[in-house]
Amino acid sequence: MTLLSRLYGVRPALAHRVRVRHNVEIPAADGVRLLATHYYPAGQRRPPLVLLRSPYGRGNPLDQLPKLLAERGYQVLYQSLRGTAGSGGRFDGFVIDSADGDGTLSWLRAQPWFGDELATWGASYLGFVQWELAARDIPEWKVALIQDAPSSFAEHFMYPGGVFATGNALGWVQLVERMFTGGYGVARQMGGMIGAARRLSRATLTLPLQEADRALTGHAVTWFRDWAGHGPGEPYWASTDHRANVARMPPVVHLQGGWHDFFLPEMLADYAALLAAGRQVRLLVGPWGHGRGLYTRQGLTDALAVLDAALLGRQAPTGVRLFVTGAGRWIDLPAWPPAHEATPWFLHPGGGLSRTQHDGQSPPSHYRYDPADPTPTVGGTQVGLSAGPKDNRRVEARADVLTFTTAPLTADVEAIGPVRVRLHTRSDNPHVDYFARLCDVDPRGRSVNVCDGIIRLSEPGDIRAVEVTLWPMAHRFLRGHRIRLQVSSGAHPRFGRNPGTGEPLATGRGLRSSEHEIFHDHHNPSALWLPLTPGAS
Known part of the structure; x- marks a missing residue:
């Protein structure tokens, strides 16, 4: 048996x-x-x-x-x-x-x-x-x-939201390399994990990106270079x-x-x-x-x-x-998605999140994104053992991450289905990413990720309405907990950093920072849309 x-x-x-x-x-x-x-x-x-x-x-x-x-x-x-x-x-x-x-x-x-x-x-x-x-x-x-x-x-693996999945791509390169060089033996593969996380972290910051495979493994990996060299929608991906x-x-x-x-x-x-x-x-x-x-x-x-x-x-x-x-x-x-009500939760000045829209004027929230010190991520949809729900408080304490949080819930809130965020944004750089992450904050303040999503933009504009599609969810926020939305311009290395220069991803060497404003006034109502179960609070 x-x-x-x-x-x-x-x-x-x-x-x-x-x-x-x-x-x-x-x-x-x-x-x-x-x-x-x-x-x-x-x-x-x-x-x-x-x-x-x-x-x-x-x-x-x-x-x-x-x-x-x-x-x-x-x-x-x-x-x-x-x-x-x-x-x-x-x-x-x-x-x-x-x-x-x-x-x-x-x-x-x-x-x-x-x-x-x-x-x-x-x-x-x-x-x-x-x-x-x-x-x-x-x-x-x-x-x-x-x-x-x-x-x-x-x-959704290689270019989710148009962003190259640097950490996941290189994580899989590293996994396959351990198998090939370890003769598929468990003991030798386990031995190859010593120092692997540190080597992977360094490799994800390699410039130009097409050399990251060599930084990680010591040699070129043809198919990784194909991934980095062909953007979403190119004929290469038909295969x-x-x-x-x-x-x-x-x-x-x-x-x-x-x-x-x-x-x-x-x-x-x-x-x-x-x-x-x-x-x-x-x-x-x-x-x-x-x-x-x-x-x-x-x-x-x-x-x-x-x-x-x-x-x-x-x-x-x-x-x-x-x-x-x-x-x-x-x-x-009986089917997916179940019946649900797509319900907005509006961002407020001062980091609030509420079912009611802010009815006055307010200055936008602001942060600066620096690709030389990219906003990190923890947990979520990563390759390897670090995936899943994690405490996000250290990331949320960074100056390049905004958080918007409800008051403690007076009743359970259950949401099952697709999730999206609409942000009204302005940046001094047309080449930017917007990352949104939904978290559940318990009464002790521990902020645990539920789902997230990202989008890459490259067109100039003034105030732009940006739609970010998050991963689907089935989650209950318990009474006394709080719902939190993170907003930033990166989640490295899960989603590879945006260099901000507009250069080709595989061969670009430059880095350019960006200043960001997130609006939440009456004319620009940024919001999180949750799929509430009918009849739920």
Whole structure:
């Protein structure tokens, strides 16, 4: 019995003895040899197959999912993508070679043990490759289980709000480098983490940015340079955009995400697209950062229930299941987003935040942003262990961060759905960012992030109405707590600093500071819009 089965209470009624075939060779369509590990239950004839395709290696002792599935009666083919863990060819970041999927499917169909029923499963990159797999028609494909992975790579990972995700991009470069140089061994990868945070922090400040990979790893990383050198909307990103494949996804799709995952907004867009394409979609969103929901009791049991239903004819969970942070409870809904009232909370002079609009004249709030000392961030949607809810008081004490806070709440306030901020701003520099973060402040003064968002501007203007889309939320602000909005011009390194010069991102070397005004008078009513549950206070 696997460790996961025991820990999470998902013991099968009959635990099958697991057999393993190592280093199975699979020819890609272009002749490149891909390696895989085949797990299968002893004594079963052509059971359903679960396909996992990964760049992160095979046989990691911490990865118990293939054995767990095999003891439940499924076959598992765990494949290493080209250029990784012994597979031939060259790894190219998030550009997936279509020859891998074409060759794998042709090879599978020729195997006498393949029973013509296929599922796919995986988190992050292992979920992203499932969207690429849908570039072709696969009649055997019955269910896809996708966790923390979007159909399109650029919008919310690489350039959210038009801002290059420097910290996340380099964090992933560092993660992959540790795997490649550590031979995918856990001990050597853990050893590589010593001093990793310090090296990453230094690398994010490299100028020009295209040299940050060399500062971090000691050598050039081609695909990182492609990311930094191609802005949002450029043709390069078409090779990482698989949204058009939605009509070829299998009949059943399980989507799992986390409120602090950088892929969540795109995943929720995928949810809507899959429903529109006639797919049966189960959506689960928990209180997690990226990749942390896979091995949880709620995440694992929900995904297994959908898998068993699709391949074994059992009853499946339907609709949407969300964890409401602040309240500490799961809720079930028919769809996302639920019915809600987009309700404004207005910024006031002196740092106030209120449901009522300021009815007079007031001078704007002011701060100065200096890219040589970029405004930092803590927690949130970052790559690595520092993601999630964190105490923001040290950041909020900086002179380049404004805060607007309600009085202590007289009743609970629950908000579930999309979040946005409208700021009326003026700057002496056309090349600026605006970052907005929503926090929950407890009676002791601890300010914990709930969600945030950013936008980059490059057009001159006087007073501008700026719309910032924040990550979606499901949160309850408890009575006695306060709602706080942070406003600044950076959240480095999660969102790479704006140099302020307008030079090309990859090659620019200059830095220019900027002065900012945030207006909150009767004619310029800056506001936070929260999706209040109908009838909520």
